[in-house]
Amino acid sequence: MSTLSPRTTTAVVAHGAGDVRVEEVALRAPEPHEAVVTVAYGGICGSDLHYWKHGAVGESVLRAPMVLGHEVVGTVLRAASDGSGPAAGTRVAVHPARHEPTDVRFPEDRPNLSPGVRYLGSAARFPHTEGAFAREVVLPAAMLRTLPGHVDLRVAALAEPAAVAWHAVSRAGDVRGKRVLVVGSGPIGALAVAVAHRAGAAEIVAVDLHDTPRRIATEVGAARTLHAGDTEAVAAVDADVVIESSGNHRGLASALRGATRGGTVVMVGLLPQGDQPVQIAHAISRELHLTGSFRFNDEIDDVIAALGEGSLAVTPVVTHCFPAADALEAFAVAADASVSGKVLLAF
Incomplete structure (x- = not known):
């Protein structure tokens, strides 16, 4: 198995209400505009907990197994072959939204309101949009944001929230x-x-x-x-x-x-x-x-710049970090607001 293009990767997968598993999943070959990223940390979001507990987030209901997670940071393992995006070895955060064309009206300067948005780890559409709680993920290079070299990846995992x-x-x-x-x-x-x-x-x-x-x-x-x-x-x-x-x-x-x-x-x-x-x-x-207020647009770039400056104090928000293999224990801790803030999975 090639280290640059493994056929499978370890991922956190929701199969239904009360059924989340850490298992091997296929890692598809990247298209020219896509990069392969080695994930370092993933933050557990309320939506991940809803898929775990209820098999749904509101009207977004699981109809097939889906890799969870959209708050991730890591390192580019293989850059996009078309030359777009960061080079191999670059530490990155991920903007989890991908925009697709739609005939529905929305303000052009507020793309977060477009119904054409696909978000990592979302069952809003079928086939579902796979998430990024995995050892390696294939992502569009346009989703990747370069991190300042001195910013700790555990702190950078808070960029999306x-x-x-x-x-x-x-x-x-x-x-x-x-x-x-x-x-x-x-x-x-x-x-x-x-x-x-x-x-x-x-x-x-x-x-x-x-x-x-x-x-x-x-x-x-x-x-x-x-x-x-x-x-x-x-x-x-x-x-x-x-x-x-x-x-x-x-x-x-x-x-x-x-x-x-x-x-x-x-x-x-x-x-x-x-x-x-x-x-x-x-x-x-x-x-x-x-x-x-719904999600965000390009504010993740402002957050990353502020983290680089040291002007945004977020470190205390991370209270726990679990190996990805212990995802179920991590989810249980994240669901208990009396003991936890942001809970991270380490890949």
Whole structure:
């Protein structure tokens, strides 16, 4: 078996609800515009946990086994033969979106809203888009982003989720000198704290049910934290900008109450499908600006530049790292928000 083009590779594969396996899968030959990347680390995302627990993420239901993972970093093993993209030996992060043509309207400057997007490790379409939780992966060279040489790959593994947080904070506009409330201090919430801190927020207050995420939020820039159950204290924050990253209706209700009159609430936490019991009259009477935030566009480039500068403090967000062979244990830890932040798999 050639070391440059192995026929199989070890991967983390979802077969259905409660059925994730570490197994050998075929590694296809790259097309001219594709590179082969040796994966160093992969961060476990909430979507990976949903495929593990439920065999679905919302309406994206597994119809066949699928390699999980979209938050990955590694090294180019074989560069694209057409000369595009980074050279062999280059350390890279991965932008997991691939854009395909669509007849559906969307703003041209916001390609993240295109229904033609394919995302690594997604069952939104069939055949599914295979993910990158594997020892080696074949990826379009256009997905690869060169990393500064001094940035640790464990830290760089946060580039993708940090780009989600960067996009969310940017949806609120300029946060310099403003009071920011972050509801839900899991990995995306903690990274939103870090991004808002870097952007010059005057005060950042982080909210969560658990001690561990509140501690992490403090370490990356929150001036103080609140227990999510203390609804009166959350409402008293009177924030100019609120980042709602809990992904449940109680968190959204707290976000609406914690915003000042005329304030902005950015909803990045993905709530379940269907109707949600939210006091929307509160938003109307206070003239709140409610805005959604979905994935990101090119913000991953801003994140990588900030990591290179050392101006984005994200290291405390990573709390655990497991060998890929122990993926099931890693998933269980990642699913327990009381003990973990971002959990990495090491390939």
